[in-house]
Amino acid sequence: MVRLDGAPNFRDLGGLPTVDGRRTRPGRLYRSDSLHRLTDEDLRLVRTLGISTLIDLQAPEEAARVGRGPLQAEPIGYHNVSVNRSLEQPPATTLAERYLAYLLSDSAGFAAALALMAEAQRYPVVFHCFFGKDRTGVLAALVLDLVGVERAAIAEDYVASGPGMALILERLRADPVYAETIERTPPFLLDTPAQAIGEFLELVDEEFGGTRPWALRSGLADDQLAALTDLFL
Numbered sequence: 001m002v003r004l005d006g007a008p009n010f011r012d013l014g015g016l017p018t019v020d021g022r023r024t025r026p027g028r029l030y031r032s033d034s035l036h037r038l039t040d041e042d043l044r045l046v047r048t049l050g051i052s053t054l055i056d057l058q059a060p061e062e063a064a065r066v067g068r069g070p071l072q073a074e075p076i077g078y079h080n081v082s083v084n085r086s087l088e089q090p091p092a093t094t095l096a097e098r099y100l101a102y103l104l105s106d107s108a109g110f111a112a113a114l115a116l117m118a119e120a121q122r123y124p125v126v127f128h129c130f131f132g133k134d135r136t137g138v139l140a141a142l143v144l145d146l147v148g149v150e151r152a153a154i155a156e157d158y159v160a161s162g163p164g165m166a167l168i169l170e171r172l173r174a175d176p177v178y179a180e181t182i183e184r185t186p187p188f189l190l191d192t193p194a195q196a197i198g199e200f201l202e203l204v205d206e207e208f209g210g211t212r213p214w215a216l217r218s219g220l221a222d223d224q225l226a227a228l229t230d231l232f233l
Contacts, residue, residue, distance in 0.1 A: 001160070002030070004045065006037035006069075009132035009164030013140065016157065018148040022233045029117070029125050029232060031140050033132030033168060034058075036069035043070045053077045055113050055127035057135040066130075079116060083109035083135050095188065096199035099138045100207065103214065111218035113139055114146070118224040120231055131168060133161045133192060141197050145211040147229045151198055158197040165192060 002010045010033070014026025027049070035054070038046065054071065056063050059082045068078065083106050103110065116122055129135035137158050144154045169190060172178040182190075201211070208214035215225060 001164075002045065002049070004032075004038060004042040006039050006042045007032050007035050007128075007132075008167045009033035009161050010035075010126075011157075011160060013144070013157065016144065016149045016153045018233060019150055020148060022148075024144070024147070024149060024232055028123050029143070030127075031132060031136050032126055032128040033136075033164060034066055034130050035071055035126075035128060036066045038070050040070075043074075046071075047074075049124060049126075051076050051124050051126050053079065053116065053122040053125045055116060055125065056080045057083045057109070057113065057127060057129040057139065062130065077122070079113075081109055081113045081116070082106075083113070083129075083139070094199070095134075095191070095193070095196035096203055098189070099134070099141075099196070099200040100203045102135065102138050103204065104207075107214070107218040110139055110142060111215065111220050114143060114215065114220060114228065115224060117143060118220075118227040118231070120227070123231065131161075131165060133158075133165055134189075137161065137197060138200070141201060142211055142215075143228065143232070145201055145204075146215060146225060147232050151201060154201070155194040155198050159192050159194050162192040165190065 002012060004010045011031060012026055013029045013031060014024050016024045054076050056078065060080060063080050083102060113127060117125055127136060127139055140157060141154050169182060172182050204211055204214055208217060212225065
């Protein structure tokens with residue numbers, strides 16, 4: 001975890017083990033919740049990470065509503081790659097089904113984010129949505145599985161959003177703009193159980209034959225997938 005008061009779900013995806021005995025590089029790829037509330041101290045810390053590219057997974061209207069906060073003035077390449085069309089799908093009864101619906105409704109958005117990650121000049125990269133759990137969790141699971149990270153480690157990374165989510169929800173429940181929405185949200189949608197991301201990847205296996213076939217079907221090329229491995233392991 002990178003301890004940021006304004007973004008409690010910010011962390012480095014480095015150090016995760018792969019099935020062939022390697023590890024993901026630290027200081028290359030970060031995931032986070034929304035970054036619009038960074039404090040001055042947070043900003044000083046983020047600057048030390050040397051972030052080159054920010055991938056915002058929120059819908060354009062979401063991104064416009066919260067704004068970019070202090071990062072607006074920073075020399076960081078900003079890409080709003082929306083992956084927020086899942087509501088077009090039937091209501092999900094599990095998190096895994098919800099996450100699969102993201103791919104079924106907007107594979108192109110996730111593929112576009114991965115294409116950015118396949119370009120060496122983009123690094124270090126941070127990607128985020130609002131909570132940093134769902135859309136961000138799906139993109140994290142996709143990139144980690146594509147480069148061969150052990151699925152148990154992918155699940156552990158997903159679970160690591162739990163403490164940050166608790167703090168985010170505590171703040172939102174005290175905010176009159178968000179409180180009612182949070183209270184109406186089914187509790188399972190706000191949880192971070194380890195099995196959720198594992199079941200999601202199993203559904204990807206069943207639906208597409210795995211993350212690699214999904215990626216190729218969604219427009220990514222073999223050389224881009226190879227670049228992800230070279231850049232991140």
